[in-house]
């Protein structure tokens with residue numbers, strides 16, 4: 001069943017927070033389930049964020065002068081602030097991977113070149129449609145991370161807090177790029193473009209994350225750790241099945257009438273949102289457990 005789950009437009013519901021995490025060298029490498037492949041799955045996602053989230057901001061900024069709705073203009077600013085903070089914190093995350101023997105700076109430079117090339121040659125609306133597709137992906141991951149207790153149950157508390165913070169903010173701003181896109185690319189042409197770009201994003205994303213995960217496995221000395229690959233497969237596709245949840249969620253995006261706010265939101269996520277927004281009234285430091293109180 002579909003239902004509207006965000007507050008009315010007049011209420012600000014995207015709160016930028018300047019949160020800082022201390023990525024200390026003592027943090028465990030196999031921080032999730034004591035398993036390299038599961039940990040490196042999330043590490044692979046992290047590697048794409050600094051560049052990717054800057055691309056998201058820039059693609060929305062291309063259309064900033066066409067946004068006349070003041071509520072949307074306010075949400076766009078909050079979206080920029082949230083994504084910029086995510087990008088900064090994931091840079092620190094990725095630097096720690098380097099300290100732990102998984103230096104990926106060469107690949108990050110390659111990603112930077114690919115994004116630069118895309119910005120130069122892709123039509124502006126394609127860039128925004130690509131952002132909408134990836135924002136749907138991050139919203140689906142957020143649904144899984146926040147809505148299914150098993151997903152982060154065996155994670156180190158530091159990383160659990162980081163991923164839940166990021167997931168919560170992705171859930172908050174999931175409709176912003178889409179609302180901008182609907183403003184500038186309405187009708188059947190806009191629909192067709194976003195479907196095509198979702199197909200491209202899906203291909204890029206599945207392949208890209210799998211390759212990054214395998215490189216990280218090789219760099220951490222686990223290239224032939226089949227047991228760990230098996231556990232990661234089970235975790236991602238079967239139980240709790242985070243990839244399975246994400247893949248099923250792609251179908252809803254293909255409907256002509258899709259809107260991110262129409263997806264049913266698990267009541268647990270609404271509870272998280274309340275707790276999170278209440279906590280964010282207080283100044284948050286790196287010592288403040290964002291979700292650890294539960």
Ligand SMILES: [Fe+2]
Pocket residue numbers: 053082083086138166170
């Ligand atoms: Fe983000």
Ligand SMILES: [Fe+2]
Pocket residue numbers: 056083135138170173
């Ligand atoms: Fe986002």
